[in-house]
Amino acid sequence: MTEPTWHEKLIGGFRRTSDKLGDNLSGLFTKTTLDHETLDEIEEALIASDLGPATAAKIRATLGSARYERGLDEAGVRQVVADEIAAILAPVAKPLEIEAFPRPQVILVIGVNGSGKTTTIAKLAHLLQEQDYEVMLVAGDTFRAAAIGQLKVWAERLNIPIISGKEGGDAASLVFEGVKQGTARGTDVLIVDTAGRLQNKAGLMDELSKIRRVLGRLNPAAPHDVVLVLDATTGQNALNQIEVFGASAGVTGLVMTKLDGSARGGTLVAAAEKYGMPIHAIGVGETIEDLRPFDPQEVARAIAGVERLASSKNPA
Numbered sequence: 575m576t577e578p579t580w581h582e583k584l585i586g587g588f589r590r591t592s593d594k595l596g597d598n599l600s601g602l603f604t605k606t607t608l609d610h611e612t613l614d615e616i617e618e619a620l621i622a623s624d625l626g627p628a629t630a631a632k633i634r635a636t637l638g639s640a641r642y643e644r645g646l647d648e649a650g651v652r653q654v655v656a657d658e659i660a661a662i663l664a665p666v667a668k669p670l671e672i673e674a675f676p677r678p679q680v681i682l683v684i685g686v687n688g689s690g691k692t693t694t695i696a697k698l699a700h701l702l703q704e705q706d707y708e709v710m711l712v713a714g715d716t717f718r719a720a721a722i723g724q725l726k727v728w729a730e731r732l733n734i735p736i737i738s739g740k741e742g743g744d745a746a747s748l749v750f751e752g753v754k755q756g757t758a759r760g761t762d763v764l765i766v767d768t769a770g771r772l773q774n775k776a777g778l779m780d781e782l783s784k785i786r787r788v789l790g791r792l793n794p795a796a797p798h799d800v801v802l803v804l805d806a807t808t809g810q811n812a813l814n815q816i817e818v819f820g821a822s823a824g825v826t827g828l829v830m831t832k833l834d835g836s837a838r839g840g841t842l843v844a845a846a847e848k849y850g851m852p853i854h855a856i857g858v859g860e861t862i863e864d865l866r867p868f869d870p871q872e873v874a875r876a877i878a879g880v881e882r883l884a885s886s887k888n889p890a
């Protein structure tokens with residue numbers, strides 16, 4: 575059996591989200607005209623699909639415009655939903671650029687326990703390796719021995735050097751060591767895992783400011799990126815994390831994981847609409863290949879279920 579393509583994974587990953595959207599909208603598709611009541615119902619259905627109230631209101635306004643006064647069938651509604659989602663995602667879909675000079679570019683990765691932070695670091699490292707960048711990891715999540723061990727296993731699998739220490743050790747000094755060694759080896763990118771437990775804002779701030787202080791001695795431009803990893807399955811909770819930690823922790827971009835197998839893919843759109851922060855990549859599975867920068871059109875069509883509808887009507 576051949577490996578599914580990224581496109582197939584995306585469509586499969588967002589299947590439950592587009593199913594949910596379909597369930598929420600079903601019953602409305604039989605109506606021939608989009609009267610006020612139907613539009614209200616569609617707006618509610620979109621909110622219930624985690625797309626966020628602002629996006630839902632925009633889509634309602636578009637569907638309510640004179641252009642559609644003769645009504646729309648299911649495919650038409652889904653297409654409008656896809657177009658609006660694509661317009662929201664397009665400005666935030668920004669792959670990580672590796673452009674730091676001097677090298678290495680330092681990327682700090684923060685995220686709550688279980689958000690997929692460690693796996694995301696491995697996937698990101700793999701993605702950058704594929705682009706021929708030399709990558710090094712720093713096991714700065716010294717809070718738990720298991721986190722250090724897990725990252726070491728990934729480093730070995732990917733054949734990437736890793737700087738690690740003991741549980742309870744000082745993360746900032748590991749980062750310092752990472753930049754020193756990375757500079758000597760001509761490393762392009764240093765990806766730093768952090769124990770930035772978002773449950774404790776003061777602790778996160780202390781840790782990040784210490785890392786910043788230490789890094790500043792070697793390169794005032796570092797860290798170049800502070801990437802917040804979010805678990806899409808937590809819905810509103812993921813959005814709250816952007817609210818609470820985005821500005822104060824100096825987050826420069828997001829990675830949203832676990833967009834597969836959950837019905838909460840709409841969270842990606844709500845995050846884009848509400849915060850407008852760059853979204854570097856999305857995770858749609860547990861393997862090393864399952865994280866990629868995304869094409870807004872493709873993702874929008876997957877969420878809205880446009881292709882699935884087309885293919886179910888026109889079986890190959």
Ligand SMILES: Nc1nc2c(ncn2[C@@H]2O[C@H](COP(=O)(O)OP(=O)(O)OP(=O)(O)O)[C@@H](O)[C@H]2O)c(=O)[nH]1
Pocket residue numbers: 685686687688689690691692693694721724831832833834835857858859860864
């Ligand atoms: N389905 C799915 N699972 C994912 C994705 N990303 C990560 N995971 C899984 O989520 C679980 C937690 O991932 P970790 O990378 O260990 O998360 P973490 O945030 O580092 O967690 P701690 O190590 O506990 O701090 C693992 O079982 C991963 O395989 C994704 O995009 N999709």
